[in-house]
Every structure is written in C-alpha cells, then in structure tokens.
Amino acid sequence: MGSKKIQGRMLNAYLSDNQSKSIALGILNRQYKKHDITYKLDLISKIIAKPQDYLDDPIWSKLANSILPKEVLKTEEDMHELKDNPSEFSIFGKKEINSNAIQQMKVAMSLPVAEKGALMPDAHQGYGLPIGGVLATKNEIIPYAVGVDIGCRMSLSLYDLPENYIHRYEYNLKKALKEHTAFGTSQCINYAQEHEILDRREFHESSLLKGLHQKACKQIGSSGGGNHFVEWGIVEIDADNTLGITEGKYIGIMAHSGSRGLGATIAQHFTQIAKSKCKLPKSASHLAWLDINSSEGHEYWIAMNLAGDYAKACHDRIHANLSKAMGIKPFRIIENHHNFAWKEKLENQEEFIIHRKGATPAHEGQSGIIPGTMISPAYIVSGKGNTSSLNSASHGAGRSLSRTKAKSSITKSAMKGMLKHTGVTLLGAGVDEAPIVYKDIDKIMSHQNDLVKIEGKFFPKIVRMAKD
Structure with a gap:
C-alpha cells in the first residue's frame, strides 16, 4: 500500500509561503493520517479557494489566517489611498439589489485605478467585487474582481429532437447524467478524458501551472459544487430570433461550471501576491491589483486565460x-464566460481591462445564456452593446438568501414540493440551492431590455447538481 503521508513539495503548487505549508503539513498528517494523498490535496484546494469560510474552524483556522494576509494599517507610507468620492457607475434594477452590494461596488469605484463601472440587477455581495459587478481599469488586473472560479461559464447544446424525447427516454437521460457527470471538490469523471487543453505549453512554463497539470487532467469534464449544474430540458426559440435558428421547440443540454481546482488555486496564489504588493485599507483589501505589465501581472493574465480555456474544455x-x-x-452550441477579464475598447476606442464578476458579456449581437433556477427558465439572449453597462448583462437571477439562511429557513420536503409541482426531476443538491433562494428571473430580465434581446428560453426538466 502506498504512503498516505503528504510531503512539503506536494504543496508547492497550492501554498506559496513556508509558514502556511508547515501549518498545512502538520494538520494533514496529524488529523487526516488515514486519508489518501488525493483527498488531502483536494481538501487544501477547497480551503485555499475560500479561506474566509474557515477562520473559525477548530482545525483549519490557523491555516486560514495564515493564507489571508494581515490587513495593513492606513498609516503605512505605501498604503494606496481610496478616492474620497467614488467614481460614478451605472446600476440596473436598483430595487432588486441589496444596499450591501451597492456599497461594495462604491468601495470598488473608490480604487485609484477604477475608471468605469456597472452593477447588474442580479447583484449581491461577494468578496472583493460584488457578484454582478463590472469594473474597468486601464493597466491593472484585479484577481478578486475576476473571482475564484475563473472562466465560470454557461453552455447550451441544441438537438433537433421532438419535445416528447425527454419523457420517452427519461430513464436513459438520468442514467447518462449519473454516469457521465461529476460534481464537487474531490469528484471527477471515472474514465479518461482527452482534450487539447491538456497539452497546452503554459502548463510547462511556470512552476505553479506545472504543479496543477495533474489536477487539471483528473478534473476535466467535471463540475464544482454550489450552484453548478448540468440539465436536460426543452428549448423554445422565438420567431424573431437573430440566431439563425428556425422557430420552434428543441431538446437541450445546459451546463454551468468553471475551472475547478485549477482556477481556484490560480486565484488564491495571485491574490496573495497582489495583496503583498498592493496595500489597501481593510474595506478594499480583496481588490488588490497587479500591473498588467509587471511580471506578476503578466503571469496572472496567462494563467487566467488558461483557466478560462480549461473551463470551456470542461464544458466541451x-x-x-x-x-x-x-x-x-x-x-448548435451557445456559450459564454461570466467570471473573467477582457481587454476591450469602449465607445471612444480607448482600451480598458473589463472585469466581469458574475456578469455576462453583451456586445452587439453576442449570444449568451442567463439562467434562472432549477424550476424556472433560462434566457437565451444576444447583446445590444450598451456602453453604460460596459457591454454587460446579468449572469443569472442572483441570490436573495445566503446559503446559511437558506439552510435554516427551507425544508427538504418543501423543496421537493416545488419540484413536483413543476415536473422537474432533481439529482442531488441541498436546500441551499432551492428555487426560492434566488430572485425572480423574469423581474431580473425586465431590467435588462436595454442590454439584451431575448432570443428564446430553456426550461429545465432533469437537473443534476452536487449532493447535499
């Protein structure tokens, strides 16, 4: 039987400083001695992705505190001062957005590097930039304005099959989801997956990415936990659509997932670097940036783009x-990113770095997908190129209840009742993903008439998510 003991070198791709590695090694080899190495590395990856969730954990609090850099006092000489008056930003569907998300966007627009901004109607509070926030800078890239799940995206495959296909082959469709999808931190497809992304040269050009290659090979084709899903459903294409698709009903597969452990580790690694180089007041500390022309900024840009392409490969x-x-x-396949940064020119042809954290690109004629919940429709859209939204739209309905509040206020039986009433079959998922924890997607879309044109809808019928 192989050794289950973690060696320090195994953590090089996960933790960049010796103190954190020492803490992690001690905990893993003491508290998790009976678990295999893969389990331990997946656990570390999970903690690195969201160390703030473990600050009060009896086992992991010490590591979590070592990962999150100590806040720097505003009296330090190298502290970046925030603007006294935040730059203005557009808000769409303001009545749907909690004040804490708006305040968080104001903090982002107080950054000395913030040029333009917008807040989408599905916005809610996140880490760094709010979910649903769009931020433009000139030459600065902000890892936490992209997010932990780099390149998280939507995808929809359309099949020219009759509507009754879902009912007729329900058993086979459920079986396919159970056998050919996988969800959660330590999960993967149980047979070999091939894709050209795994041969990309970037995996061999930095020690960080080299150390993540094996994980990328293992996790390709799988999905994360939380609100990630894969669904079979009915697609209805409108008569006046500009997609070149004949009006009517089709069968579809819709998926929502991102770059797995690869993206999470990249995000955490470069956020630590940004925080060490860019000192900000506590309220803005997660918005530390890297100059795109610096070696670290250039390395992040390369790694971010690789993670985005990897997310697409997972969907493929x-x-x-x-x-x-x-x-x-x-x-036909329709797809789009919504956690990413792009170099784009706005109306005056001036180039900016546009960060979209939980926001859908919506340039003129650009197609995309804005999902609702497991029982409500997703909207197939094309962008209108509205510059006041920085060519963006919402990425979904947006949460109205946190996961903690959802678990304390919704029962499994109530959730099952909602599913039964709408005729949706659910494989996996807990009450923290119940339909009522999200805003009304129809209301969210009503605030985006100037941002996107609705081309059709996807209605979920068989949904798979991570187990409760």
Missing part, C-alpha cells in the same frame, strides 16, 4: 460525453 467534455451516451449530435 460534458456535452460530448452526454451526447455520445445518448447517441445524438447537437446542431
């Missing part, structure tokens, strides 16, 4: 695996 494999399992082929 999800759709290909399910299509093969059912012996069907799509005639």
